[in-house]
Amino acid sequence: MDNPGITIVLLLITAVSLTCCIILWWRLTAQGKKAKAAHASNKKEHKEILTKTQAERRELKLLLNAFDDALVITNASGIIQVANEAAGKLCEGRKLRGKSISSTFLDHQICEHITKVINSGETSKQKIILSSSSFGKLNANQRNTIEESAWIIDYAPLPTTAINGNTTEPPLHRIILRNVTTEHRTDQVKREFVANASHELRTPLAIISGYLENLIDDDVLESPDVSRRILTTMRKHSERIALLIDEMLIISKLESGDAAQLNNEPFVLNETITTIIDRLSPLVQKQDATIAASYSPDQIRLIGDSFYWEQALFNIIENALKQNAQSPIHISINASVCSENNQVTIDITDNGKGIPSAHIPYIFNRFYRVQKHHSQNEVKGTGLGLSIVKHAIESHGGTIIATSRPGIETTFKIICPIGTERK
Ligand code: ADP
Numbered sequence: 237m238d239n240p241g242i243t244i245v246l247l248l249i250t251a252v253s254l255t256c257c258i259i260l261w262w263r264l265t266a267q268g269k270k271a272k273a274a275h276a277s278n279k280k281e282h283k284e285i286l287t288k289t290q291a292e293r294r295e296l297k298l299l300l301n302a303f304d305d306a307l308v309i310t311n312a313s314g315i316i317q318v319a320n321e322a323a324g325k326l327c328e329g330r331k332l333r334g335k336s337i338s339s340t341f342l343d344h345q346i347c348e349h350i351t352k353v354i355n356s357g358e359t360s361k362q363k364i365i366l367s368s369s370s371f372g373k374l375n376a377n378q379r380n381t382i383e384e385s386a387w388i389i390d391y392a393p394l395p396t397t398a399i400n401g402n403t404t405e406p407p408l409h410r411i412i413l414r415n416v417t418t419e420h421r422t423d424q425v426k427r428e429f430v431a432n433a434s435h436e437l438r439t440p441l442a443i444i445s446g447y448l449e450n451l452i453d454d455d456v457l458e459s460p461d462v463s464r465r466i467l468t469t470m471r472k473h474s475e476r477i478a479l480l481i482d483e484m485l486i487i488s489k490l491e492s493g494d495a496a497q498l499n500n501e502p503f504v505l506n507e508t509i510t511t512i513i514d515r516l517s518p519l520v521q522k523q524d525a526t527i528a529a530s531y532s533p534d535q536i537r538l539i540g541d542s543f544y545w546e547q548a549l550f551n552i553i554e555n556a557l558k559q560n561a562q563s564p565i566h567i568s569i570n571a572s573v574c575s576e577n578n579q580v581t582i583d584i585t586d587n588g589k590g591i592p593s594a595h596i597p598y599i600f601n602r603f604y605r606v607q608k609h610h611s612q613n614e615v616k617g618t619g620l621g622l623s624i625v626k627h628a629i630e631s632h633g634g635t636i637i638a639t640s641r642p643g644i645e646t647t648f649k650i651i652c653p654i655g656t657e658r659k
Pocket residue numbers: 551555556559586588589590591599600604605606607616617618619620621622623646
């Protein structure tokens with residue numbers, strides 16, 4: 237390198253190349269940083285979107301599962317796309333997504349109805365009564381083992397835009413299945429009650445109006461004896477109407493299920509029973525019957541509604557007398573308190589004709605009587621007495637059972653908390 241000119245040129249070239257390299261390196265580094273930053277930001281964005289989607293899904297799932305009612309969404313062919321937990325439970329936890337309606341709800345009535353509404357595409361809400369409550373179960377043997385059940389099938393087509401923003405797709409279908417068995421049974425009970433009550437009220441009314449016609453049309457008024465007999469019978473039947481109305485009102489109050497409606501005051505059971513025995517003493521004397529009461533401890537204090545307690549115990553004791561009008565029966569009342577669990581047990585036993593075992597399961601039902609046919613002059617019981625007893629005891633948190641060996645011993649056993657004062 238003797239030539240300084242060449243040396244300078246070479247130095248210059250080297251310096252320029254180095255500068256270019258540095259600039260390139262700097263640019264590449266800057267670009268790399270930029271790309272890295274962009275990638276990181278993309279990754280963050282993606283992560284955020286993913287988290288948001290997951291949260292939305294969770295919310296949606298929570299929302300769907302918050303429904304007590306079973307909800308399924310199907311496509312146009314009836315294939316389930318979405319089902320909530322309640323729907324899964326109804327079908328014994330089987331996976332429902334991707335399944336057809338017919339393989340999900342095995343009851344043909346339900347399937348037929350759902351298929352029909354899906355095909356019609358028109359919003360509908362219909363009550364369906366099934367002979368079992370297990371329409372979603374796989375095991376056909378389990379069906380029909382449970383009493384009938386009632387369901388509301390609520391159907392509506394869903395606008396698909398709301399789901400995926402694409403209107404050209406066939407609509408989805410939303411089906412809600414609501415179990416209304418309890419309401420259905422309550423309605424049935426109400427209907428039966430009204431039918432029975434009208435029948436029970438109509439019978440004495442018909443008798444009274446028949447006798448009234450006799451009094452008006454015939455010459456019976458001229459015979460004081462016949463008139464008195466007719467008027468006495470009419471009075472008995474009008475008393476029966478009044479009794480029926482009173483008892484129906486008591487039942488309706490007890491059935492309202494509002495415990496706050498009951499008084500919650502301390503009272504002495506011995507005094508209540510003594511009052512009942514006094515009230516019944518004319519009947520006891522007339523029938524030559526005897527009543528003995530024993531208490532352990534000597535005085536039993538309860539807290540509750542003494543009116544309903546008296547009504548319940550009166551009905552049981554009066555029944556024993558009423559049902560054995562021809563025989564001088566003995567009634568024993570044994571009441572004791574168990575201090576360990578603060579429960580009172582009251583056994584009311586008579587040695588009368590008793591109740592045949594086939595009738596025992598039904599005697600607490602409203603309007604149920606073992607002997608259904610009575611003569612017109614003999615006024616039968618209302619059939620509401622034991623129903624009131626059961627409601628009154630249950631309203632106080634207790635239970636009552638009846639056992640009977642006809643002709644030997646019939647016992648009504650009440651077990652009930654002694655009660656605590658309401659705050
Ligand atoms: P009723 O108004 O007819 O007395 P209840 O509901 O009080 O109605 O009683 C239902 C039925 O239970 C009665 O019709 C009667 O046949 C039967 N029964 C209740 N208590 C006795 C008893 N101590 N002995 C025999 N039968 C009874």
